[in-house]
Amino acid sequence: MSQAKPLSTTTSTARRSTRWLPFVAGIALALLCARLGFWQLDRAALKEAWAHQYQAALDAPPLPLPQAAQARDAAGRRVWVSGRWAPERTVWVDNRTHGGKAGVHVVTPIRRVDGSFVYIDRGWAAIDGARRVLPAPPLQAGEVKVQGVAISPPERSFSLGDASREGRLWSALDEVHLRAAMPAAGYYPLFVQLTDETGDGLIRDWAAPAFGAERSRAYALQWFVFSFMAFALSLWFGLRGRRKHAS
Template sequence: MKRFRPGVLPTLVVFALLPLLVWLGFWQLGRGEEKRQMLASYAERRASPPVAVDLLPGVADPAYRHVQLRGTFDAEHTVLLDNSTRDGKAGVELIQPFHDQPSGLWLMVNRGWLPWPDRRLPAQFDTPAQRYILDAWVYVAPGATFQLHPDARSERWPKLITALDPAAVWSELHRDGYAHELRLEAGPVAYRTDWPVVAMGPEKHVGYAVQWFAMATALFGLYLYLGFNQTATARHKKNKETPHGDHHESSQHV
């Protein structure tokens, strides 16, 4: 029966890497389940009746809540969210203050993505002056809220930023506004509104988990193979190094 002698160094490597690979696999499975729950919540809340705007600040978990707005845009204080691409083309997301007249609340409304191929020229967009009834949903940024880019603190509008913090905008404008961004549904005043709910779907996380588990299995299989194979190789080498004359002399002596 073969003995298992993998050696100290391979054992240390496997004991260090194997738990990490297994943990990464289960972590990816957990992330995939989080994304599934997020997508289910998104679909459920988007299909639910709209939340009244005046009640919105008191909602504990407003993410993806459907809201119907009635009011006008503020064309003087436009924000352009940079580092946004669609189909490989550079552009920005157009975000403008919106005054909801029934509630009196100010909201930062994202009207969607628009192309901006030549940064030497101003971004081309228009702002409707009339009163509109709009369907939107609440977007809650994951993790900590970023601050405005330092250049956005200038007096010039529109402001080009890399991440939106509505509270910073309201503070600069001296207005009492809602703390989260609202994203428009497709409509007459919206630009391109095909925002991904999640950057990576659940199926990709499952695929990555399978890769991590496959690497763990391969590592453990290689560890077993080397452990048994090195023992057999060492025994074979020892037999080859043993002089034949020693066996002959021993038999003659007996």
């Protein structure tokens, strides 16, 4: 009959097995952090590609605004729109600031020859706190042709309240507002940020979208630092424990 191993031998074997668990866990953590760092680098490269595509679209010659079925293909492109201004359909987008001052965006549609409307964000204007008077810069009469950047609005923007003055003071420039304001047959799922200088006094300081490539690189650096720290600490404690056990 085989003899049972002494309790001291079993305990020693168990200790040798568990002594490496912190080292293995530390290496696994280091590898995980490194993987997250490379993932952030991949995201940074993707965001850079988006930024190049955005700039290339801005540098391309302006295109005539496509029909509603193709409008989403125009998002981010320079476009031109021809027709007549429809000042009676002007709306104001509230709670917009510039230089620390409160104001609104003045948005007026152009009616195309086919009867459809395209809303043009003409720019920013200051407004008094009571909103007693909404700015109404003059518009050119007759047929016009304007250039701008086609923007695909969000489906619905978050707001604490739905400000309205007879439906003309909007809380946001989103798809819900645009769809409700336009005839169904002439709905464009986008609007245009005006870039032409018309002398109307409105400020058209359109900020480029922040794609965040630099932020992703910063996150990647943090993950690589965590990976190095986890690897170095695991190695140090592993070697220290081995020397201590040997002594």
